[in-house]
Amino acid sequence: MAAGLTASGTMASLGQRHAAEEEARAEVDVLSSRLEKTSQLTKKIEACLNRLDATGKSVREVAGPLSGETKRLQTLGNNIESVIAAIERLRQPADSKNEEEQIIRTGPEKAGLSKYLTSVQRLDRSLGEMKASNIRSTQQTIGELQRLIKSGNSQLETYFDQLLRTETPREIEPLHYVTKNKPFPLLSQDTTSRLGLINAHIGATHRQNGNPAASSGTSMLSAGSGGNAQDISPIARIYADVRGPYIASTLKNLAAASVNTTKKKNADAIYRPGTSGIGMYAQSMEGMFLAEYENICSIFTRDDWGPAFQNTCMSALNELARTLRELNSHIKGHLHTDCYLAYEVVEIINNLTGQVETRTGELKTSLNASLKPVRETAKLSLGELLDNIKRNINDLQTLPLTGATLPIVTETMQRLQTMADFLRPISAIMVSLGDGGWRAGGGTGGNISQRGGGLAGADTAPSLASFDVGADGREIFAHYCADTIDTLLNALDARARASMGRKPVVGVFIANSIAIIERMIRDSDLAPLLEPRQAAVLDPWRKKAKALYTDTCKDVSMHLLDVIHTNRGATGGGGGSGRPSSGQGGVDSAHIMKGLSSKDRESIKGKFTAFNASFDDMVSKHRQFSMEREVRKAFARDLQQMLEPLYNRFWDRYHDVDKGKGKYVKYDKSAIAAVFASLY
Known part of the structure; x- marks a missing residue:
């Protein structure tokens, strides 16, 4: 039973395996069939591709020339369209010329400044485009546009002049503003805005055209003004022509007063601080200059501020230079009484120069050039006064037999006292001269050695090298006072010995002079300057006087x-x-x-x-x-x-x-x- 079951199972297993093998062979046959079909299809595709490639080459050989021609036709079409557009643009100015011409002829005042400027600017652009096209047929139109633009710019300049003159008085009363500490009047904001718009357009045209009108403004700037005539624009020239006379006319009376106030009833009277009108003149000039600079900054561009300001102030500066020359002539003719005016003028104009330069950065060269004659006279006066002491004493015919002092002692000390009232400008002059520098240029005598400095050349301004940066002007002035006293006593002693001969009276004469000198130092502003060195200066003379008297x-x-x-x-x-x-x-x-x-x-x-x-x-x-x-x-x-x-x-x-x-x-x-x- 068991053996039978085993044989039967074996047969069944063999059958199943045989069936599986048959199924596998069938699948292999199917795959082989499909593979063969795929191979055949591949060959057909390759054949098609080869035929297609051959066809593509033929197409390219035929289509290539057609593509290039097409591109050329496209470029030609684009060019034609551009030419047509350009022609249209070129026709536009000619078409609109009549309209723009009507605006130009109407003028900026009637047409309105903004509309007028826009019209002129459109004409400028149209002219530029026509010039760039260089088409012969537009030359006539170009000429017409140029004449129209020139007319427009000319009317703008005239309108600028008209606006400016309308708000510019012939002159004002400067003392009203100075004495009441009021700012000088400015142009109204509306006016400066309109003037600025005109200047912006004309200035741009001026620069674009290469500064064609600059040469006509060359005469406006004098040598040493610090400006450059080639930098001035037509509008800046118009501004200077209108506002310059206004400033000069306003300051004219003060300039004349500065000279007239120097005339004294008593020709021998010593000048006193503030007597001259030069101080009020300078204050008014400063106020007007600074107000005008503010106007200029509101109207012009930064590059035009300096040249416009220089030209506007030039007439007033020339009048200042003339006034200072007249004052200098008066001072030189009355040096021993009015040298103090020179010191005051130096201080006042130096302050004016500093204020204007600090606020504007301009006019320093012009103001220094105007002051130069007075400054040189102030320097020379220091040595001249010492020489005059000796001349006056040597010219005395007789001396008082009682030993009484001479008026020259009091006069000399009064001069030093008055100098102390002008200590600030004198200190600056002393620093520029250097300690003992008053001896340069012919001064003689004295015991103080020339320890540096000297007068600058007649045609050269003092340079930085001529200044001792560590110098104390007050100290140098004290040395000058000591030198003056020593010169005075030396001259008195020599003259007294030659004239009197008797030693006791000479001692009295010198001692009296010393007493007056000491008293006038003690009772004045000279005390803090000279008392520390008074003993060194006077004690030797006091001993000499004592020896003479007690002989x-x-x-x-x-x-x-x-x-x-x-x-x-x-x-x-x-x-x-x-x-x-x-x-x-x-x-x-x-x-x-x-x-x-x-x-x-x-x-x-x-x-x-x-x-x-x-x-x-x-x-x-x-x-x-x-x-x-x-x-x-x-x-x-x-x-x-x-x-x-x-x-x-x-x-x-x-x-x-x-x-x-x-x-x-x-x-x-x-x-x-x-x-x-x-x-x-």
């Missing part, structure tokens, strides 16, 4: 020096052992007189008599001399210190020579002290 004491004191031989062989003069030393208490005059021979007693009597005569003469002259209070006191003290101790010593020893009768001994110690006290 007479030598003659008086000679009568009080005794060389007496007593019977005991003691020597006089306080040097011998048999006689008490001078000033020693307890001197017995009677005892000393007993020890003298009759000859020595007669000598002592003669000495008292001679002393009395010479002392009385000295006292009389002292009282006759004209002395300043402090001089009389000082000299009296000097006489007392030199003579009283000698006389007291001599009196102590020999007053018993006339037994108190007063025949020979005129003064006792209290009497001679009273005489000395009366000399103070």
